[in-house]
Amino acid sequence: xNITKKQKIPYEILPYGQLLPIRIADIIDNAIRANRDNGRKxxxxxxxxxxxxxxxxELIRRRNYTNLDFSNVVxxxxxxxxxxxPIHPESFCxxxxxxxxxxxxxxxxxxHFLDGSVSRSHIxxxxxxxxxxxxEAGGIDILLLGIGRNGHIGFNEPGxxxxxxxxxxxxxxxxxxxxxxxxxxxQNVPEYGITMGVGTILEAKYVILIATGxxxxxxxxxxxxxxxxxxxxxxxxxxxxxxxxxxRKSASGLKPG
Numbered sequence: 595x596n597i598t599k600k601q602k603i604p605y606e607i608l609p610y611g612q613l614l615p616i617r618i619a620d621i622i623d624n625a626i627r628a629n630r631d632n633g634r635k636x637x638x639x640x641x642x643x644x645x646x647x648x649x650x651x652e653l654i655r656r657r658n659y660t661n662l663d664f665s666n667v668v669x670x671x672x673x674x675x676x677x678x679x680p681i682h683p684e685s686f687c688x689x690x691x692x693x694x695x696x697x698x699x700x701x702x703x704x705x706h707f708l709d710g711s712v713s714r715s716h717i718x719x720x721x722x723x724x725x726x727x728x729x730e731a732g733g734i735d736i737l738l739l740g741i742g743r744n745g746h747i748g749f750n751e752p753g754x755x756x757x758x759x760x761x762x763x764x765x766x767x768x769x770x771x772x773x774x775x776x777x778x779x780x781q782n783v784p785e786y787g788i789t790m791g792v793g794t795i796l797e798a799k800y801v802i803l804i805a806t807g808x809x810x811x812x813x814x815x816x817x818x819x820x821x822x823x824x825x826x827x828x829x830x831x832x833x834x835x836x837x838x839x840x841x842r843k844s845a846s847g848l849k850p851g
Contacts, residue, residue, distance in 0.1 A: 602818060602819075602831065603803075603817070603818050603830055603831055603833075603836050603837070603838055604836075604837050604838070605814075605818060605837065605838040605839070605840055605845070605848075606837060606838070606839050606840070607840050607841070607842060607845045608839065608840070608841055609842060610841075611806060611841045612648075614648070614649075614804070614806065614839055614840075614841060615648035615649040615651065615652045616652060617839060618649050618652075618738075618802055618804065618839060619649055619652040619653055619656065621736065621800075621802070622636075622638070622649075622653065622736060623653075623656060623662055625735060625736055626662065626663070626664070626666070626667060627662075629666065629735070630663060630666050634666075635666050635667065635668050635704075635731070635732070636666065636667050636668070636735050636736070637667075637668045637669075637670070637728075637731045637732060637733065637734050637735045637736075638667060638668070638669045638670070638734070638735065638736055638737075638738070639669075639670050639671075639672055639734040639736070639737030639738060639790070639795075639798055640669050640670070640671055640672065640690060640694070640738055641671075641672045641673070641738050641739050641740055641748070642671070642672075642673070642686040642689045642690065643740045644740070645740030645741075645804040645805065645806065646738050646740060646804065647693060649738065649804070650693045650694040651693075653694065653698065654694065654697045654698060657697065657698045657699065662698075663699065664698040664699050664700040665699050665700070665701060667700050667704065668704040668705075668706070668731050669690075669695070669700065669704065669705045669706060670706045670724075670727070670728055670731075670734060670790075671686055671687070671690060671706065671707045671708060672737070672738075672739065672748040672789065672790050672795075673686065673708060673748040673749045673787055673788060673789035673790065674686045674687065674707060674708040674709070674710045674787065674788050674789075675710050675783075675784040675786075675787055676710045676717075676762060676784055676786035676787050676788050677710055677711075677784045677785075677786065678710040678711070678784060679710065679711040680707060680709065680710070680711065682710075684776055684777055685710060686707070686708075687707045690705075690707070706724070706727055706728075708720075708721075708724060708760070708788040708789075709788075710784075710787075710788060714762075717762050717788070718761075720788075721759070721760040721761050721762070721788065722760075724760050724790075725759060725760050725794065728794070733797060733798065733799060734797070734798040734799065735798075735799050735800065736798070736799070736800045736801075736802065737795060737798035737800070737801045737802065738802050738804065739795070739801065739802065739803045739804070739827075740803070740804055740805070741803060741804075741805050741810060741813055741814075741817070741827045742768070742769055742772070743768055743769075743772055743809070743813070744766050744768045744769065744825075745813050745816065745817065745822070745824065745825030745826050745827050745828070746766070746769065746826050746827070747792070747795060747803070747826055747827050747829075747830070748789040748790050748795065749763050749765065749769070749787035749788070749789035750763070750789055750790075750791065750792050750795075750826045751763060751764075751765065751766040751769065751826065752766065752824050752825070752826060754791070754792055754826050755792065755793075756792050756793065756796070756829050756832065757791075757792070757793040758791035758792045758793055758794075759790075759791040759793055759794055760788070760789065760790050760791055760794055761788070761789065761791060762786055762787075762788055763786065763787055763788070763789055764785060764786055765783075765784065765785060765786060765787050769787075770783040770784075770785070792826065792829050795830075796829065796830075796832060796833050798833075799835065800835045800836075800837075801830060801833055801835065801836040801837070802836075802837060802838075802839060803817075803827065803830060803836065803837075803838045803839070804838075804839050805838065805839075805840055805841075805844040806840070806841045806843065806844050807841070807843050807844055808843045808844070808846060810843075810844040811843065811844055811845070811846045811847030811848075812847050813825060813827070814838070814840060814844050814845065814847060814848065815847040815848055815849070816828065817830070817831075817838070818831075818838065818848065819848060819849055
């Protein structure tokens with residue numbers, strides 16, 4: 595694991611929310627074009643949830659209007675609900691198809707998902723194979739993350755260790771409550787998820803964490819300035835190339851200096 599000593603995560607505050615997806619899409623766009631020109635693939639780690647949606651919309655727009663070419667892009671999803679087949683409408687596999695992958699020219703064989711339908715007896719092997727696939731692809735170039743209301747990244751709930759790998763996890767009640775609306779009620783929300791581990795995330799070459807809204811302000815302060823161990827996102831302070839992108843509301847809890 596390539597981790598340096600703990601440092602303060604650099605962050606960027608975009609004055610208007612609509613600038614945030616453009617700024618992040620620029621980073622991804624530039625990487626894809628530069629790697630293509632050098633005969634290299636671009637490996638993306640992709641998250642579900644509300645935070646990346648405007649970024650995915652902007653990438654689709656660029657595919658349609660600037661001919662951004664995704665044929666040399668490889669994707670790995672960060673997490674998945676355990677117990678849901680890939681075709682389930684609330685699976686993150688379905689989410690990615692609906693919100694990005696079905697609208698760009700990425701090759702199907704270059705997209706990778708954690709499978710929520712794998713049996714318990716095979717889950718450990720499935721997670722190990724996912725880690726191997728990431729390594730065989732050359733590692734993740736850019737990894738997109740949101741931050742959950744309890745500070746999780748992926749499904750790395752509070753208490754996750756810094757060296758954790760891709761694995762089955764029991765979902766925190768706050769995580770399940772936040773998903774209840776999508777599933778109709780809390781009882782329908784899976785109790786477990788599969789996620790890249792913190793250690794897996796920290797091996798990405800470049801990590802982008804996105805946060806918007808007043809409800810994320812305290813978490814962002816705890817992540818950047820307090821490095822609160824109960825906030826899993828604070829482990830990103832150990833990564834040499836993480837950058838956090840904020841709107842004014844999510845940055846409002848940061849202390850001056």
